[in-house]
Amino acid sequence: MRFVKTHLLLALLVLCVAGTRARAVSYSVDWFTIDDGGGTSTGGVYAVSDTIGQPDADGPMTGGRFSVTGGFWSLFSSFQAAAPPRLTISRTATNSIIVSWPYPSTGFSLVQNTALNTTNWVTPPQTVTNNGIINYIIVTPIVGNRFYRLQQPLDVLLTLNWTNRYDGPLSTNDFAWAIAVDGSGNVFVTGQSYERAGVSSFATVKYSNAGLLLWSNRYSGSGAGQDAAYGIAVDTNGNVFVTGTSYSSGGGADFATIKYSSAGVPLWTNRYNGPGNGFDGANAVAVDSNGNVFVTGESAGSGSGPDFATIKYSNAGVPLWTNRYNGPGNGYDSAYAIALDSGGNVFVTGASTGSGGDYDYATIKYSNAGAPLWTNRYNGPGNGYDSANAIAVDSAGNVFVTGSSPGSASGGDYATIKYSNAGVALWTNRYNGPGNGEDSASAIAVDSAGNVFVTGQSAGSGSSYDYATIKYSNAGLPLWTNRYNGLGNDDDSATAMAVDSSGNVFVTGYSVGSASGNDYATIKYSNAGVPLWTNLYNGPGNSDDSPFAMALDRAGNVFVTGSSVGSGGDYDYATIKYAADFVPSLGATLQGTNLVLKWPTNAAGFNLWWTTALGSTWTSNSTLPTISGTNFTVPDLISGPKKFYRLQK
Numbered sequence: 001m002r003f004v005k006t007h008l009l010l011a012l013l014v015l016c017v018a019g020t021r022a023r024a025v026s027y028s029v030d031w032f033t034i035d036d037g038g039g040t041s042t043g044g045v046y047a048v049s050d051t052i053g054q055p056d057a058d059g060p061m062t063g064g065r066f067s068v069t070g071g072f073w074s075l076f077s078s079f080q081a082a083a084p085p086r087l088t089i090s091r092t093a094t095n096s097i098i099v100s101w102p103y104p105s106t107g108f109s110l111v112q113n114t115a116l117n118t119t120n121w122v123t124p125p126q127t128v129t130n131n132g133i134i135n136y137i138i139v140t141p142i143v144g145n146r147f148y149r150l151q152q153p154l155d156v157l158l159t160l161n162w163t164n165r166y167d168g169p170l171s172t173n174d175f176a177w178a179i180a181v182d183g184s185g186n187v188f189v190t191g192q193s194y195e196r197a198g199v200s201s202f203a204t205v206k207y208s209n210a211g212l213l214l215w216s217n218r219y220s221g222s223g224a225g226q227d228a229a230y231g232i233a234v235d236t237n238g239n240v241f242v243t244g245t246s247y248s249s250g251g252g253a254d255f256a257t258i259k260y261s262s263a264g265v266p267l268w269t270n271r272y273n274g275p276g277n278g279f280d281g282a283n284a285v286a287v288d289s290n291g292n293v294f295v296t297g298e299s300a301g302s303g304s305g306p307d308f309a310t311i312k313y314s315n316a317g318v319p320l321w322t323n324r325y326n327g328p329g330n331g332y333d334s335a336y337a338i339a340l341d342s343g344g345n346v347f348v349t350g351a352s353t354g355s356g357g358d359y360d361y362a363t364i365k366y367s368n369a370g371a372p373l374w375t376n377r378y379n380g381p382g383n384g385y386d387s388a389n390a391i392a393v394d395s396a397g398n399v400f401v402t403g404s405s406p407g408s409a410s411g412g413d414y415a416t417i418k419y420s421n422a423g424v425a426l427w428t429n430r431y432n433g434p435g436n437g438e439d440s441a442s443a444i445a446v447d448s449a450g451n452v453f454v455t456g457q458s459a460g461s462g463s464s465y466d467y468a469t470i471k472y473s474n475a476g477l478p479l480w481t482n483r484y485n486g487l488g489n490d491d492d493s494a495t496a497m498a499v500d501s502s503g504n505v506f507v508t509g510y511s512v513g514s515a516s517g518n519d520y521a522t523i524k525y526s527n528a529g530v531p532l533w534t535n536l537y538n539g540p541g542n543s544d545d546s547p548f549a550m551a552l553d554r555a556g557n558v559f560v561t562g563s564s565v566g567s568g569g570d571y572d573y574a575t576i577k578y579a580a581d582f583v584p585s586l587g588a589t590l591q592g593t594n595l596v597l598k599w600p601t602n603a604a605g606f607n608l609w610w611t612t613a614l615g616s617t618w619t620s621n622s623t624l625p626t627i628s629g630t631n632f633t634v635p636d637l638i639s640g641p642k643k644f645y646r647l648q649k
Contacts, residue, residue: 087150096140099148103130104515106487106538108150110137124148161557162211163537166573167566168193168203168218176561176573178232179549180240182262185209187551189561189575190242192228193218202229202256203573204242206264209553211577215264221256221271223247231285231295235315238262243295245281246271255282255309257295259317268317274309274324276300284338286346288368291315296348298334301326308335308362310348312370321370327362327377329353337391339399341421344368349401351387354379361388361415363401365423374423380415380430382406390444392452394474397421402454404440407432414441414468416454418476427476433468433483435459443497445505447527450474455507457493460485467494467521469507471529480529486511486521487536496550496560503527508560510546511536517543522550522560522578539574541565547574 085105090098099110112124126137139146166189168174176191186208193203202219221227225247233241239261246256248271255272274280278300285295292314299309301324308325327333331353339347345367352362354377361378380386384406392400398420405415407430414431433439437459445453451473458468460483467484486492490512497507504526511521513536520537539545547562557579564574609618 085150087148089148092138094140096138098136098138099124100134100136101150103133103135105135105150106513106516106519106536110135110148110150113147113149161577161579163574163576164207164211164213165539165564165566166193166203166205166216166575167570168195168201170195171568171570172196173563173571174203174573175228175548175563175571176575177228177230177244177548178242179551179559179561179575180232180234181551181553181559182234182238183236183554184238185553185555185557186214186238186262187559187575187577188232188234188240189549189573190229190232190244191561191563191573192226192244193573195220198226199224200226200228202227202242202244202246202258204229204232204240204258204260205573205575206240207575209557209577217260217264217266219246219256219258219266219269221246221254222249223251223253225253227256230281230283233285233287233293235287235291236289237291239267239291239315241285241287241293243282243285243297245279245297248273250277252277252300253279253281255280255295255297255299255311257282257285257293257311257313259293259315270313270317270319272299272309272311272319272322274299274307275302276304279306280309283334283336283350284348286338286340288340288344290344292320292344292368294338294340294346296335296338298332298350299324305331305333305353307333308348308350308352308364310335310338310346310364310366312346312368323366323370323372325352325362325364325372325375327352327360328355329357331357332359333362336387336389337401339391339393341393341397342395343397345373345397345421347391347393347399349388349391349403351385351403352377356383358383359385359387361386361401361403361405361417363388363391363399363417363419365399365421376419376423376425378405378415378417378425378428380405380413381408382410386415389440389442389456390454392444392446394446394450395448396450398426398450398474400444400446400452402441402444402456404438404456405430410436411459412438412440414439414454414456414458414470416441416444416452416470416472418452418474429472429476429478431458431468431470431481433458433466434461435463438465439468442493442495442509443507445497445499447499447503448501449503451479451503451527453497453499453505455494455497455509457491457509458483463489465491465493467492467507467509467511467523469494469497469505469523469525471505471527482525482529482531484511484521484523484534486519487514488512492521495546495548495562498550498552498558500552500556502556504532504556506550506552506558508547508550510544510562513538517545517565519545520547520560520562520564520574520576522547522558522576524558535578537564537574537576539564539572540567541569543569544571545574 172194174193190204194200227246229244243257280299282297296310298306333352335350349363351359386405388403402416404412439458441456455469460466492511494509508522510518524532543565545564561575563571
C-alpha cells in the first residue's frame with residue numbers, strides 16, 4: 001500500500017481575538033490518501049478515518065490517517081498561556097494506539113473528544129503512565145474517531161503576551177525586587193545585579209508595553225558593596241524614581257534615590273547617611289501628584305539603633321524634610337512600606353521595638369509638609385514580634401495595614417487593621433490558618449468600593465505553607481478566604497497583589513512545582529472570590545523562580561517580576577506580562593447550505609467580524625445574532641466568497 005503525502009490549507013480560519021490580537025492560530029492538516037481505500041465523505045465536510053492528536057496552541061495534527069474531501073474543516077483550539085508540550089500518536093504492531101507527550105509536563109493534562117465540532121473534552125479512561133521520559137496512555141481496541149489534546153485546567157485561558165529576562169553584564173546573579181507601570185503602559189523594573197561575589201549594583205530596566213527593551217541603567221555607590229534597589233515609582237510624566245541601599249567608600253550603607261527621565265537619562269541622585277553613620281537602607285518609595293518623592297526605610301541612629309527615616313524630595317531632587325522615629329524600646333525600628341492619600345499626606349508602617357523589648361506594628365501619618373500628625377502602635381495578643389509589612393489607603397483617607405502578629409496560642413497570624421484618617425483604630429481582624437502555625441501577610445490592596453484584600457503565606461494542614469488571600473468589607477467583615485496549595489504540596493508564599501478597576505484581584509508569589517523547584521504562581525480572583533485562572537512560570541533553569549512584585553496597567557494587563565534561575569544556573573530578572581481578557585471560543589458547523597458560527601453567550605463585549613482576505617479590512621457582521629441554547633448563532637451562506645471570521649472587542 002503506497003501513501004501519498006500532501007498539504008492542505010484550511011479554507012476556513014477560525015480566530016479568537018481581543019482588541020486586534022489573534023488569540024488562536026491558522027492550522028494546516030498533514031493528510032494521507034490511501035490507494036484503493038479510505039473512501040470519501042459527502043456534504044462538503046472532511047472525514048477523519050483514524051485517531052489524531054493536536055497541540056492546543058499551534059502546529060499540525062500528528063498521527064493517524066486522514067481521508068479528506070469537501071469544503072471546510074473547523075478546528076477548535078483554546079490558546080494556552082504557554083505553548084503546550086508536543087502530543088504524538090503512534091500505532092503499535094498489535095494495532096493499539098500510544099498517545100504520548102514529554103514527562104514532566106507540569107500543569108498540562110490529556111483530554112479527548114469524539115468530534116471536533118463540540119466542546120465536550122473529557123479525561124480519557126486509560127491510566128496515564130510515565131517512564132521518566134514520556135507520559136503515555138495505550139488505547140485498545142480502537143473504536144470510532146478520537147481526538148486528543150493537551151490542555152491546562154484553567155477556568156479562563158489567557159494569553160502570555162511576553163516574558164523578558166535580564167542577565168547583567170557578567171552573567172551572575174540578578175534579583176528584581178520592584179516594578180511600576182506608567183500611564184502609557186511602559187514597564188519599569190529595578191533590583192540588584194551582581195558584578196562579582198559581594199559586589200552588586202542597582203539595575204533598572206524599561207520595557208515597552210509590547211515587551212521591547214527600551215533602556216537599562218546601572219548605579220553603584222563608591223563602596224563596592226551589595227547595592228540593591230528595593231522600591232520604584234513613576235510620576236505622571238513618566239519619570240522614574242528608584243530607591244534602596246548603596247554602600248559608600250566609608251564602608252557604611254546609605255539611602256540612595258535616583259531619578260531617571262522617561263528616556264533613561266539620570267537626572268539626579270540623592271544619598272542619605274543617618275546620624276549613626278551606620279547602616280541606612282531605603283525600602284519603599286512613593287510619588288505624589290506634584291511629582292514630589294517620598295522614601296522610607298531604616299537608618300542607624302545616634303545611640304538608638306535603627307530608626308524609621310522618611311524623606312521628602314522635590315521633583316528636582318531638593319531634600320525638603322526628613323523625619324525620624326525611634327520607638328519606645330530604643331531598639332530596632334524599620335519602616336517597610338509607604339502610601340499617600342489624595343491630600344498628599346504620608347503614611348509609613350513597619351516594625352518597632354516596644355518597651356517590653358519585642359516588636360510592634362508602628363504606623364505614622366505625616367502631613368505633606370512633614371509634620372507628624374499621629375502614631376499608632378499595635379501589640380498582638382501573643383505579646384511577641386509583631387511586624388507590619390504592607391499599607392494601603394482608600395479614597396476617604398482611611399488607612400489599612402497588615403503583617404504578622406503572634407497569637408496567644410497560634411504562632412504568627414495575619415493581623416489587619418483599619419485606622420481612620422485621624423488615626424482612630426476602627427477594627428482589627430486576625431487570621432489563623434488551618435495549620436495553627438506561622439501566618440504572615442505580605443501585601444494589601446483596596447478596591448474602589450473600599451473593600452480590603454490581603455495575601456501572604458499561611459501554614460496549612462498537611463500542606464506546609466499555602467497562599468491565603470482574604471477579602472474584608474470596609475467595615476471589617478470577612479467576605480471570603482481563598483487558599484492555594486501548589487502542585488508540589490510544599491511551601492507556597494504569596495508576595496504581592498493588585499486590584500483592577502473592576503475589583504478583580506491578582507496575587508503572585510512562589511509555589512513549589514511537582515518537579516521544578518519554586519515557580520511563579522499568579523492567580524486571578526473575581527471580586528466575589530471565584531478563582532478565574534492560575535498561571536505558572538518555570539524558568540529555563542528548572543529551578544528556583546520567585547516573583548516579588550506585581551503591577552497593573554490601565555487596560556488591566558498584569559505584570560509580575562522577580563528572580564528566576566537561567567540555563568546557566570544563575571538568577572536573572574524575569575518579567576512577565578499577561579493579558580487577562582476572557583477569550584471566548586468561536587466554532588463553525590454546517591447546517592444544509594448555511595455555515596453556522598457559534599460562541600458562548602457569556603462573551604460580553606465581543607462582536608463577530610469578517611473579512612474576505614487576511615491582511616485586509618475587517619467588517620462587523622450585519623446579521624444580528626440569535627440566541628440558541630448557550631450560544632449565539634449567526635447563519636451565513638457558504639456559496640459566496642471565502643470569508644474569515646474572528647471575535648473582537
